[in-house]
Amino acid sequence: QQQVKQSPQSLIVQKGGISIINCAYENTAFDYFPWYQQFPGKGPALLIAIRPDVSEKKEGRFTISFNKSAKQFSLHIMDSQPGDSATYFCAARMGEAAGNKLTFGGGTRVLVKP
Amino acid sequence: NAGVTQTPKFRILKIGQSMTLQCTQDMNHNYMYWYRQDPGMGLKLIYYSVGAGITDKGEVPNGYNVSRSTTEDFPLRLELAAPSQTSVYFCASSYPVRASGSRETQYFGPGTRLLVL
Numbered sequence: 001q002q003q004v005k006q007s008p009q010s011l012i013v014q015k016g017g018i019s020i021i022n023c024a025y026e027n028t029a030f031d032y033f034p035w036y037q038q039f040p041g042k043g044p045a046l047l048i049a050i051r052p053d054v055s056e057k058k059e060g061r062f063t064i065s066f067n068k069s070a071k072q073f074s075l076h077i078m079d080s081q082p083g084d085s086a087t088y089f090c091a092a093r094m095g096e097a098a099g100n101k102l103t104f105g106g107g108t109r110v111l112v113k114p
Numbered sequence: 115n116a117g118v119t120q121t122p123k124f125r126i127l128k129i130g131q132s133m134t135l136q137c138t139q140d141m142n143h144n145y146m147y148w149y150r151q152d153p154g155m156g157l158k159l160i161y162y163s164v165g166a167g168i169t170d171k172g173e174v175p176n177g178y179n180v181s182r183s184t185t186e187d188f189p190l191r192l193e194l195a196a197p198s199q200t201s202v203y204f205c206a207s208s209y210p211v212r213a214s215g216s217r218e219t220q221y222f223g224p225g226t227r228l229l230v231l
Contacts, residue, residue, distance in 0.1 A: 009154075041224075099145065104157045
């Protein structure tokens, strides 16, 4: 049973545009929601993360919006740049008692056209 | 500080062969994880460890084994390789939440690409 659903699977955006990726989760025991960025041939790297008691977090051009009641969260990439072309994964973490395990969404491949 | 290192980078195995994927971290992290990533898919947890001598199964443990004799090393063993184990394997490590403060994230290695023919 997939516990974190991510959409879309891929998206193409023009340089300067906004990329929006959505995730939905089922398990209310998740306590931390990170987004990872992965370039081809590399391991995922943390991009930005949020706790469920916060509705929005912004770091530079990247913003997470979090809706606890709907069990949904999204990543917005403002002023998208060609260097942002990568695969993005949302994830949800179980707490320390469960080993801090991450459950990942299926990923979104983002292509930013110059 | 090398972070999380994995060896080998790439390996081809024949069906039925065995191998060990190595993972080492130099950040003194208690927690370590093994994931597999199939093409176009997300990462699935194979095994994890919360400290030396302690391991537990993740979502897809069948066909794999792990051990954790030291804080730094967390090798993943494939005993009888099958084509279904063709994948990219990532090792990751992290601090426990209570000790992490603002450092609460899993740090990933560069991955091992495995092809079973």
